[in-house]
Amino acid sequence: MTPPRTSSPVLVGRGDELAAVLHAVASQPSVVLVAGEAGVGKSRLVRELLGRPELRPLRVLTGFCQPLREPFPYGAVLDALRNVGGYLGRVSLSPVTGVLRPLVPEIAAHLPEPPERPDDPRHERHHLFRAVRELLGALGPVLLVVEDLHWADDGCRHLLRFLMSDPPPNLTTLVTYRREDAPGGMPLGSAYRPPAGVASVLVELDPLDVDEVHDLTAAILDVDAVPAEFAARLHERTAGIPFVVEEMLRALRDPDWRLLDAVEVPALLRDAMAERLARLPATGRRIAQAAAVLGVPATEELLAEVGAVAPARARSAITHALHSGVLHESAGVRYGFRHALAQQAVYDTLTGPERQRLHLRALAALDQVTPRPFMQLAEHSRRAGLLADWLRHGEAAADRALEVGDPSTATHLFQRLLDEASLTSADVDRLAVKLGQVARGGLDQHDPRATLERLLNDHRLSTAARGEVRLNLGFLLIRQFHGPQHGRDVIEHAIAELAERPDLAMRARAVLGQPFVGATPLADHLRWMREVDEFIAGCDDDEVRFALLANQLGSRMCIGDHTVMSELDRLPDTASDVGIRRNLARAHCNLADAFALVGHFDLARDFLDRGLRLTVGAGVPFTEGTGQSTRIHLDWYTGEWGSLADRATRLLEEYREMLPVAGEINLVLGCLAVARGDWGAAERHLADSGVRSVENSITPVALGGFAALTRLWSERGEPERACAEADRGLDLARRKGVWAWLGELAPAAVDAFCAAGRTEDAAKLVEEFDAGLADRDAPLAHVALKVCRALVAVQREDDDAVFLLHDARRAADDLGLRYYSAVLSERIALVELEHGDETAVAALGEVAARFDALGASRDAARCRHLVRGAGVATPSRRGRRGYGNALSPREQDVARLLAQGRTNREIADVLFLSPRTVEQHVARVLRKLGVASRADLLA
Structure with missing residues (x-):
């Protein structure tokens, strides 16, 4: 991997501050004060300012204050004047400026002879201040920058106060400083108020969010x-x-x-903290060390107890630590470090015995707190070397984390406990099982996987526990990219080890029965599903029964099993037991996904709302993630596209490693990109929908990916590639044997086959599709079947083609499929246009507006292109809304494509425009956005 840059090439999070500084600099005379703690970005803001073209007329003079014990008087300002000699050749200077000759020898040749030295040192200093002021006034527009004013000597502060209080009209003075390191918190030594007529701004830089x-x-x-x-x-x-x-x-x-x-703590930060720590009195250092050992913000009383500081002296010690910037106050009158690295820097200054002694003191103090802080007790026990206490408190902390719905923390704790070599077999069994149980419901799949794989080779693990560990490992694998096929093998292996746990063995069978994983034929899944159904019929344990129903009902519904509708009352709305509630949440979310897949969209939203409510506080982030991805897919189907791309992108960032969630989100993002004509993004997202490895895919998502790829290549005018993607998808569908999942692929494939002259293949697919949907409860697939019949009829020029298209569109409207309804409306208008119906042109214009409203800019552009191709003038925009300096919808499309680095020819291809028209749009976009070129827009 290429080493990262040492700093960001762009300024992040400081736009408002930079604008405020630029405004002040443009209003000379002016004063700018930039305050912020160490490392917050003061110097970076100044560098960004100095690179702005608005500053080109100014002469920039820069000086730096240094943390020297005996600073040179006036050093930073005089340093800034060293290089101004080249500007002084033709300038008439007052004799008073001569006092600078011995102080700034670099410009002495350009200065008059110094005046007679006054007897009173105060007059001498006044002469110096006047000399600097007059010299700056003679240079033209000047920006004087003084960095790190908190390290300045008193003379420098007084000189700057003089310049700021009575500046020449051409001067802007900008200083940066840390308030906590400035004497009394005032960088100029005393409070400063700008005089009348001097613009000023104080910029306080906060940390980034x-x-x-x-x-x-x-x-x-x-x-x-x-x-x-x-x-x-x-x-x-x-x-x-x-x-x-x-x-x-x-x-x-x-x-x-x-x-x-x-x-490790960065060296510069470590040295800075060591310097601040050294300036503290002994009690202040002990308080800081106690805070470092405690690791979390603590009260004054706790810090005093752990640091062995007398209560009467604790407040003064804490005050010293706060003023030095070592500690910071947090909410609830507690004191800790600004960030974890500062805490680590102080912790690293302690010797081993000192650390152990402080951790033991922290244990004694925290052991009296109610409720007991198990996490802190566990950590102090571990660091103090008390392994038995570390195990006891660590397991209690993990259990508490599960109770409050924090599986990530619980997973991490169980892993750390299992790393202890001194655990007994009983400890390993108990902790390994707990780890697997929590990991399968969490988001972190890779770390737990490595630990569970290692445990399978641990001789201390019993056979029964090994079976449960293997089962949970299989559950993790089946959710990972490239893992489902291996996961199924692992789960099947676990069944033999779970002879003494028939409930767990049946959960394994229920997962093997889920038909939507990989390319395994449906018949194999049905065999497992029948065994699970027989077990459920005789199961009296509510938690086990609901755990199995959570899999079974969704599995059966997603293949179009119409009997599921009569069994929905087997699921209560909620339960008081958290274990049962987790299974009910999973059952409702799984059913919601199945209903969305087959086209019962209203039921899907109803069950999804109930399922997501059940996840609150249940500690099942994986279930919540699958529910959120179902909502994303539902919104795609029903045309709720307004913020869909942004929501999907955010969700993908959170669940990127989770195959069931990430695959579905990538499918939706890919479909949106196809509708916009964003071919590159479409290919990237669809490649991660499961089409690259169908054996390790979520099958219906992969079929949707093949459908979108088929549409993509059809739109790009490559019928052979479109047919190739359709054939790959249909091969998977035939191997799987679930025709209820072809709601998107079948119409796309039939359309591609007809366009490529493979009409007989299209007709054969319609027959297969019809047979495969017999007795299946799959409204979306049945709409797709109507579409397929209509497309074949259009290709054969059958008399009932238009009727079939209208029938298919009505069916799409009944399901709320806004996008597919618009696609069918376009096809109807084209057929009617071919038959000489003049009203079809107006209909195409209306369809273009429908596509625009959805955000399907490529489809809208295609319809407008078809209108122009029909020989009908595009309606004039006269009388329509004027956009002024705002981008029109078409300009927004052009701007989006420009931001992707597209050329004019590529933009013309996507939007069905001439290169000349695109050139005009590009010019208007750049003008309205206030940028000079494409490069500036990309930047």
């Missing part, structure tokens, strides 16, 4: 996006301080949030 850390990380790593979990964890570790973010990324090779805790 999570979204801004995400953007900064993506810019540094030179990628479009990073996983949301990585950005959130990075923000947590760094408190959003840009310098710390950059240092963390410099130390990482991969954007993997699990590696963040292992990154």
Whole structure:
């Protein structure tokens, strides 16, 4: 992997601040004060400012204050004047400026002889201040930048106050500083108020939020996006301080949030914290060390107890630590560190015995707290070397995390406990089973997988526990990209080891019975499903029964089993037992997905709403994720596309590693991209819908991916490639044997076959489709069958072709399929246009408007192109809305394609426009957006 940049190529999260500074600089005379803690981005803001073209008329002079014990008087300002000699050749200077000759020898040749030195030092200083002011006034428009004013000597502060209080009319003075390191918190030594006529602005830079850390990380790593979990964890570790973010990324090779805790404290941050710690009195250092050991913000009383500081002296010690910037106050009058790396830097200053002693003191103090903080007790036990206590408190903390719906924390704790070599066989059995149970409902699939695979080779694990561990490993594998086929083998292997646990063995069979995984023929799934149905009939355990029904009802409904409708009352709306509630949440979400798949969209939304309500507080993020992806797919079907792409993209970031969720979201994003003519994005997303490895796919999602690819290549005028994708999808469908899932693929395939002259193949597919849907409850597939018959009739020029198209459109309207209804309306208008119906042209215009309303810009452009091709003038825009400086809908399409780096010819191809028309649109887009070129737009 290419090493990351050392800093971001773009300024992130500081747009408002930069605009405020630019406004002040343009209003000379002016003063700009930029405040913020170390590493927050003050210098970066200044660099960005100095690179702006608006500053070209200004002469920029820069000085830096240094953290020296004996700073040179006036050093930063005099330093900034060293290079101005070239501007002084033709300038008439007052004699007073001569006092600068010995102080700034680089420009001495351009200065008059110094005046006689006054006897009073105060007059001498006044002469110096006047000299600097007059010299700056003679240089023309000037921006004087002084960085790190908190390190300035008193003389420099006084000189700057003088310049800011009575500046020459051509001067902007900009200073940066850390308020916590400035004497009394005032960088100029005392409060400053700008005089009348001097523009001023104070910019306080705060740390970045999570979204801004995400953007900064993506810019540094030179990628479009990073996983949301990585950005959130990075923000947590760094408190959003840009310098710390950059240092963390410099130390990482991969954007993997699990590696963040292992990154050492950056040297610059470690040294800065050591310097601040050294300035504290002894009691302040003990308080800071106690805070570092505790690891979380703590009260004054707890810090004093752990740090062995007398209560009477604790408040003063904490105040010193706060003023030095070592500690920060958080909510609830608690004190801790600004970010985790600062805490680690102080923790690393402790010796081993010191750490152990402080952890033991923390244990003693926290053991009296109610409710008991098991997580903290576990961590202090581990670090103090008390392994038995670490096991007891760690397991209790993991159990508590599960109770409050935090499976991620529970998973991490169980993994760490299982790494202990001193565990007994009983401990390993118990913890391994708990880990598998929580991991299968969580989001982190890879770390638990590695631990479970290792445990299968652990000699301490009993046979019964090994079977359950293997089963849970199979559950994880079946959700991972490239894992379902192997996962099914692992689950089948586990059944033999679960002879003493028939309930678990039956759960394994229920998963093997789920028909939507891979290319396994339906007959194989049905064999497992029958065994599970027989078991359920005699099962009296509510939790086991609902766990099995959660799989069975969804599995049967998704293949169009009409008997499921009469069994829905077997599921109560809720339950008081959290285990049963988790299974009910899964049952409702699975049924919602099955209803969406076969086309019962109203039922799907009803069951989805109930299922997602049941997930609240149940600790089942995987179930919640599948429910959210079902909602995304439902919105695609029913044309709710307004914010669909943004919502789907955010969800994909969160569930990128989860095959059932990520595959479905990629399918929807791919379909949206096809409708917009965004071919590159369409191919990228559809490649991750399961089409590349059908044996490891979620089968109906992969079939949808083949349908979208077929439409894509048909739209791009490549009928052979369109037919090839259709053939691949149909091969999977025939191997699987579930025709209820061809609601999108069958019409796309028939259309492609007809366009390629394979009319007989199209007709044969219609016959197969009809036979495969016999006795199947699959409204979407039955609508698709009507569409297929109509398309074949159109190809054969049958007399009833138009009637069949209208019938198919009515069926699509009845299901609420807005997009497919518009597609059928376009086809009807084309057939009627071929038959000489003049009203068809107006109908095409109306369909274009429907596509525009959905956001299907490629389809809308195609309809308008067909209108123009019919020899009918495009209706004039006169009298329509004027867009002024706002982008019109067509200009928005052009701008979107420009932002993707498309050429004019490529844009013309997508939007069915002439290159000349596109050229005019591009010019208007650039003008309205206030950019000079395509490159500026991309930047």
